[in-house]
Amino acid sequence: MVSAWGTGKTMCGIAKAMELSLRYPNNLGLIVRKNFTDLKDSTMKDFTLYTGIKVPSNKDVKLSNGSEIMFRHMDELAGIIQNVNLGWFFIEQAEEFDTSEEFDKLDGRLRRKGCFNQGFIIANTNGHNWIWRKWKNSGGEEYLCDKPFPHSFGGIKYDGYASLTEAQSTDNPHLPEATLASWYIKKETAPSQYRRYVLNSWEDTDTADCVIPYTDLMNAVNREVFTLSEKARVVSCDPAEFGDDKTVIFAFEDAKIIDIEVLRKKEPMETAGRIVRMMRANGAKKCAVDSIGIGSGIVSRLGELGIDVIAVNAGASSDDKESYRNIKAEMWMKAQEAFREGNVSLPDNDELIEDLAAVRYMVNSKGQVAIEKKEDTKKRLGRSPDMGDAFVMGLYALARMPKEPFIPYQEDSDTVNSYSIKTVL
Numbered sequence: 001m002v003s004a005w006g007t008g009k010t011m012c013g014i015a016k017a018m019e020l021s022l023r024y025p026n027n028l029g030l031i032v033r034k035n036f037t038d039l040k041d042s043t044m045k046d047f048t049l050y051t052g053i054k055v056p057s058n059k060d061v062k063l064s065n066g067s068e069i070m071f072r073h074m075d076e077l078a079g080i081i082q083n084v085n086l087g088w089f090f091i092e093q094a095e096e097f098d099t100s101e102e103f104d105k106l107d108g109r110l111r112r113k114g115c116f117n118q119g120f121i122i123a124n125t126n127g128h129n130w131i132w133r134k135w136k137n138s139g140g141e142e143y144l145c146d147k148p149f150p151h152s153f154g155g156i157k158y159d160g161y162a163s164l165t166e167a168q169s170t171d172n173p174h175l176p177e178a179t180l181a182s183w184y185i186k187k188e189t190a191p192s193q194y195r196r197y198v199l200n201s202w203e204d205t206d207t208a209d210c211v212i213p214y215t216d217l218m219n220a221v222n223r224e225v226f227t228l229s230e231k232a233r234v235v236s237c238d239p240a241e242f243g244d245d246k247t248v249i250f251a252f253e254d255a256k257i258i259d260i261e262v263l264r265k266k267e268p269m270e271t272a273g274r275i276v277r278m279m280r281a282n283g284a285k286k287c288a289v290d291s292i293g294i295g296s297g298i299v300s301r302l303g304e305l306g307i308d309v310i311a312v313n314a315g316a317s318s319d320d321k322e323s324y325r326n327i328k329a330e331m332w333m334k335a336q337e338a339f340r341e342g343n344v345s346l347p348d349n350d351e352l353i354e355d356l357a358a359v360r361y362m363v364n365s366k367g368q369v370a371i372e373k374k375e376d377t378k379k380r381l382g383r384s385p386d387m388g389d390a391f392v393m394g395l396y397a398l399a400r401m402p403k404e405p406f407i408p409y410q411e412d413s414d415t416v417n418s419y420s421i422k423t424v425l
Helices: 009-023 036-051 074-083 101-107 130-136 177-188 192-195 212-221 270-284 295-305 327-340 352-357 374-381 386-398
Strands: 030-033 061-062 068-072 086-090 119-122 233-238 247-253 256-263 286-290 309-312 362-363 369-371 407-409 418-420
Touching: 009 030, 009 036, 009 068, 009 086, 009 119, 030 036, 030 074, 030 101, 030 352, 036 068, 061 362, 068 074, 074 192, 086 101, 130 295, 130 418, 177 192, 177 270, 212 327, 212 352, 233 270, 233 386, 247 270, 247 386, 256 270, 256 386, 270 295, 286 295, 286 374, 286 386, 309 386, 327 362, 327 369
Parallel strands: 030 068, 030 086, 086 119, 233 286, 286 309
Antiparallel strands: 061 068, 233 247, 247 256, 362 369
16 A cells, blocks of 8 residues: 555554455464654554553564564564565565565565464655566556465465555545645645645655656656757667666667667677667767776777777766765766756656665765665665666767857848857757
């Protein structure tokens, strides 16, 4: 259940937990919260409020039919995941978890016999995070088992992650009018918070350290970008040779993608050839390539062919050492600026938008902006942000392209200066 304030998420989660525990004797269930303080001060108190059962100091509630309910926070999960066979588990405020790792591991422990096995979560929306990908964006995809369930379950089939319940605050007719009025004020004073917590919008996030705010990304989708200069065309490439990472090649016309190729497990020389073909097909005069790792060979080959190539070493020092930890930080923060000022157009591509939204930054003791390690982004996103990296690299290359300015002209001495805009179609 992913829904707004005042929709009874916690009550529904606890009701389901009790139903599964009481219906099946000797069941074993687990209620999880990320932080211990939230578990103790919120989840456990709400459990007592709704059930009348006090949670003991060992955080294990035992029911009269032999069923047991355990309360644990994230740091306590390692031993549980290795040693127990659960009948059910319930994660409260699942958006607090950065990835689906804990959910997926607990899912693997749903193996208790004699009961209906189920994992469920409640959450607030938080952008296109792992919850959005697993439930909202899956389109209710069903995963059907080849083997039937035991006879006692009546041949019920496993429906994977098909079930998602959503609600806005106004869907609850029992909320006090004064409460709704106070939340409505946030529409003007805190619009992103209002959309997320009252309207249950998936397009907003509370992650203050995201490089590019989600609203800026959504506003850029299919935006018309106007320029008073000749349109510059470049190609960017984030290469990968093996593993799950992808080679992404973009062709840009100004800050808009006009061509794309995504490859897997291609050798460097073939990638170089595909960059050349992309440049020819789109009339690009310059390309940018990640020169770290296998990219160094691609850059060398392009140079041999006389291609004007920018070798991007993301770990190298920025010219603005006072502001940026390295080139990577400069690229991403300049991209942030371009999105904020409305100078970027994005295709309606979920993977690209997710990649760009996933990257976070921090400020070190020298006052320099630094971008998180790619491993951290990959863990949160569930993949490498290859499309995002290629896009930001393309913007970096565009900023280094000479622009032919607009040309003023005068029809005759009696007219005011007019301007022509030269456009390459």
